[in-house]
Amino acid sequence: MGYVFQPTSGTQPRGDTPAATRARGVTPVTRIVIIGGGPGGYEAALVGAQLGAEVTVVDCDGLGGASVLTDCVPSKTLIATAEVMTTFDSSYEELGIIVADTVSDEGSAAGPPPGTSARVVGVDLGKVNRRVKRLALAQSHDITASVTRAGARVVRGRGRLEGQQAADGSRKVVVRAADGTEETLVADAVLIATGGHPREIPDALPDGERILNWTQVYDLEELPEELIVVGSGVTGAEFAGAYQALGSRVTLVSSRDRVLPGEDPDAAAVLEDVFRRRGMNVMARSRAAAVKRIPGAASQGPSSPDAGPEGRVGDRVEVTLSDGRVISGTHCLMAVGAIPNSAGMGLEEAGVRLKDSGHIWTDRVSRTSAPGVYAAGDVTGVFALASVAAMQGRIAMYHFLGDAVTPLNLKTVSANVFTDPEIATIGCTQADVDAGTIDARVVKLPLLRNPRAKMQGIRDGFVKIFCRPGTGIVVGGCVVAPRASELIHPISIAVDNNLTVEQIANAFTVYPSLSGSIAEVARQLQTRKAADEG
Ligand SMILES: Cc1cc2nc3c(=O)[nH]c(=O)nc-3n(C[C@H](O)[C@H](O)[C@H](O)COP(=O)(O)OP(=O)(O)OC[C@H]3O[C@@H](n4cnc5c(N)ncnc54)[C@H](O)[C@@H]3O)c2cc1C
Numbered sequence: 008m009g010y011v012f013q014p015t016s017g018t019q020p021r022g023d024t025p026a027a028t029r030a031r032g033v034t035p036v037t038r039i040v041i042i043g044g045g046p047g048g049y050e051a052a053l054v055g056a057q058l059g060a061e062v063t064v065v066d067c068d069g070l071g072g073a074s075v076l077t078d079c080v081p082s083k084t085l086i087a088t089a090e091v092m093t094t095f096d097s098s099y100e101e102l103g104i105i106v107a108d109t110v111s112d113e114g115s116a117a118g119p120p121p122g123t124s125a126r127v128v129g130v131d132l133g134k135v136n137r138r139v140k141r142l143a144l145a146q147s148h149d150i151t152a153s154v155t156r157a158g159a160r161v162v163r164g165r166g167r168l169e170g171q172q173a174a175d176g177s178r179k180v181v182v183r184a185a186d187g188t189e190e191t192l193v194a195d196a197v198l199i200a201t202g203g204h205p206r207e208i209p210d211a212l213p214d215g216e217r218i219l220n221w222t223q224v225y226d227l228e229e230l231p232e233e234l235i236v237v238g239s240g241v242t243g244a245e246f247a248g249a250y251q252a253l254g255s256r257v258t259l260v261s262s263r264d265r266v267l268p269g270e271d272p273d274a275a276a277v278l279e280d281v282f283r284r285r286g287m288n289v290m291a292r293s294r295a296a297a298v299k300r301i302p303g304a305a306s307q308g309p310s311s312p313d314a315g316p317e318g319r320v321g322d323r324v325e326v327t328l329s330d331g332r333v334i335s336g337t338h339c340l341m342a343v344g345a346i347p348n349s350a351g352m353g354l355e356e357a358g359v360r361l362k363d364s365g366h367i368w369t370d371r372v373s374r375t376s377a378p379g380v381y382a383a384g385d386v387t388g389v390f391a392l393a394s395v396a397a398m399q400g401r402i403a404m405y406h407f408l409g410d411a412v413t414p415l416n417l418k419t420v421s422a423n424v425f426t427d428p429e430i431a432t433i434g435c436t437q438a439d440v441d442a443g444t445i446d447a448r449v450v451k452l453p454l455l456r457n458p459r460a461k462m463q464g465i466r467d468g469f470v471k472i473f474c475r476p477g478t479g480i481v482v483g484g485c486v487v488a489p490r491a492s493e494l495i496h497p498i499s500i501a502v503d504n505n506l507t508v509e510q511i512a513n514a515f516t517v518y519p520s521l522s523g524s525i526a527e528v529a530r531q532l533q534t535r536k537a538a539d540e541g
């Protein structure tokens with residue numbers, strides 16, 4: 008049940024909110040301008056239009072934003088192909104599937120030379136990437152259609168705030184179109200939802216061909232033979248796992264002791280073990296200092312046919328680590344974090360406070376420090392997830408338009424790393440428990456003992472649940488499994504509704520099912536609680 012959040016003094020424009028004006032019997036036309044059409048922006052537009060405001064969404068790349076066009080949707084579509092390959096590769100023999108090696112008698116440009124054999128299963132990356140782009144564009148069109156249908160106006164261009172708030176509380180947004188023409192929009196409230204872009208290292212700039220960032224990989228027509236992924240955060244881990252499954256030889260350069268430094272340590276250990284077992288070269292405590300293109304064995308020499316006009320030579324790349332070690336491959340993917348899109352938007356001039364990182368400071372109802380200016384999504388640096396961006400955007404609209412609003416609660420955010428196995432988390436973490444910031448009991452059960460897992464040949468993964476020692480109330484969990492993104496939901500519901508381990512344990516699960524392990528962990532926590540009490 009939501010409630011009307013009381014604005015704290017000094018951060019809300021003086022004068023009537025739209026709800027107050029409505030209460031006086033005047034029909035207001037509240038003008039809202041949203042800069043950025045990703046999940047933070049377009050979800051806000053839908054809510055704003057539903058609540059009767061006049062909404063304009065300004066975006067320079069297309070609705071859906073980076074989430075739909077370059078980040079979340081394309082990567083998960085690529086991973087869908089990788090998943091099929093992994094399932095096939097890791098279990099076909101055990102499950103009794105026969106894969107015949109084909110021996111070529113004729114040979115062709117695409118096939119193996121005559122007399123040699125090749126495995127039948129392989130990936131046409133050009134085709135995979137065309138599907139990725141098609142799906143992303145279709146989703147962007149769908150979102151544009153639903154935002155327009157809801158009554159919002161969509162303007163293509165780059166938006167920025169112009170000056171301070173006017174005496175009547177309004178703000179100006181200037182939109183610059185690709186052809187240089189400008190339009191000025193007047194708004195009662197502005198939402199900034201401009202997202203972020205890949206961070207770059209000066210000596211490792213992407214060229215879009217061999218040195219790539221995550222937005223550029225979908226132009227590849229052929230699978231990288233030897234891919235070096237720099238950065239082992241969620242982006243690096245997802246791509247490293249996916250390309251390895253597609254058939255690349257992958258080296259993962261991790262600046263920390265382990266992959267996924269921000270995730271549950273037990274989960275990260277399982278994934279790192281799986282990566283290594285499948286042949287990935289995981290380099291811990293290795294920081295990339297520079298990446299450059301070099302000629303391959305076949306193209307070395309002064310008259311290299313690969314020599315480009317700007318010195319972009321070679322069909323190989325060389326990564327120099329900060330300790331002087333050098334590794335080489337055919338391609339390098341930089342996944343070293345993101346920078347918020349907050350520069351050059353007139354934010355500070357308009358009174359919007361930025362953090363040192365360039366992220367916009369916001370409170371739990373998405374207000375910035377400037378009256379009438381809200382912010383949502385990656386530009387706020389709160390939690391770089393599409394679901395959180397969307398929630399922040401909706402909250403901003405509910406708050407400004409005077410509807411019931413529940414402030415953002417990060418304790419109930421569920422997230423998933425789309426590797427194989429997947430890693431899904433909700434609520435309290437192992438780090439919280441280890442640091443003593445939360446008093447919780449923990450049980451972790453490997454999937455190995457689950458009957459369905461045995462039948463399916465699943466060996467890696469576990470279910471872990473955190474609950475309060477006294478009450479047994481579930482405060483968090485982590486699932487490492489195929490489709491953990493789906494399995495985490497019952498734990499999410501428990502955390503969101505303060506359910507106890509008894510309640511999870513007592514609910515029926517299907518036999519055999521992986522979710523049986525969730526009930527089993529709850530039962531073990533219940534038994535420990537009873538033992539404590541006894
Ligand atoms: C590789 C990768 C995979 C990811 N996978 C997932 C996932 O599986 N699940 C998940 O929840 N999250 C995922 N994320 C995170 C998710 O993509 C982001 O949290 C989400 O995109 C944030 O949405 P947003 O609304 O803040 O902005 P974005 O989606 O970044 O959209 C912002 C939009 O604003 C536009 N813009 C920028 N400046 C201006 C301006 N001045 N004027 C007009 N328009 C402007 C941009 O061009 C863009 O279209 C992933 C991120 C990456 C990098």
Ligand SMILES: NC(=O)c1ccc[n+]([C@@H]2O[C@H](COP(=O)([O-])OP(=O)(O)OC[C@H]3O[C@@H](n4cnc5c(N)ncnc54)[C@H](O)[C@@H]3O)[C@@H](O)[C@H]2O)c1
Pocket residue numbers: 208237238239240241242243245260261262263268269293294295296342343344345390391392422423424425
């Ligand atoms: N499945 C998902 O929901 C999903 C997928 C991808 C990204 N995201 C979100 O995007 C956010 C950003 O994730 P990310 O992985 O892009 O960035 P990140 O900042 O989390 O990770 C980047 C990693 O690169 C390392 N690094 C930096 N410089 C390096 C160097 N020179 N050499 C080697 N390593 C270096 C950093 O130490 C860090 O571990 C995350 O918070 C995540 O929530 C979510």
